[in-house]
Amino acid sequence: MSHSLGIAIESLVAALLMLTIAYCMLLNKRLKCLKADEHSLKATIGELITATEIAERAIGGLKLTVRDVNENLRNQIAAAGSLSEQLDKQLAEGDNVLRRLSRIASAARQPxxxxxxxxxxxxxxxxxxxxxxxxxxxxxxxxxxxxxxxxx
Incomplete structure (x- = not known):
């Protein structure tokens, strides 16, 4: 009987070992899937980091462009103000010349x-x-x- 009890225990241990091997194979398969997902996740993270760096450079370029446009616009507004002042002066001088010409013309009309x-x-x-x-x-x-x- 001790011999059959030993075989039963050995059989039970062998069955448990078989279950353990099957479970390890299942875990190995899941770990491979997880590693594959980790690699794809790393690739996705790398692409996201690259896209973020490109976006940061683009934002920096846009900031420089905005500064340049703002400076250019400020210069154009200043030039337009100066031109407006010149035109106002020229209009005033034109009015003065017109008044003088009107007086000359009215004086010429007199006998x-x-x-x-x-x-x-x-x-x-x-x-x-x-x-x-x-x-x-x-x-x-x-x-x-x-x-x-x-x-x-």
Whole structure:
């Protein structure tokens, strides 16, 4: 009986060893899958790190571009302000020239014969030569224009 008890125990141990070997094979298979998943996870993490580095470089480039655009825009705004001031000055000067031209045109519309007649009468009264009479008339005309605020 001791012999059959020994065989039973040995058989039981052999069966347990077989179960252990089968379980180890199952664990080995699962560990291989886990290692494969680990490698794919490492590859995914590596790709994510690479994408993150590329994104960081792109963000740095965008920041530089924004700074450049901001500086360029600031310069263009300053240039536009300067140009606006120049245009305002030129418009004011144009208005001044237009007012002066209007005064000259209105003065030209007035009868020009009146100062000439007055100068001619003075010349005849003084019995001056014709050249002196023309000079006196021109002088009277110039004095009249200066009195109106228009330089002749």
């Amino acid at each position: 020009a014969a009146e100062p000439l007649a007055h100068a001619h009468a003075q010349a005849q009264a003084q019995a001056l030569s014709p050249a002196k009479a023309v000079a006196a008339a021109a002088q009277a005309f110039a004095e009249r224009r200066r009195a109106d605020g228009i330089a002749a």
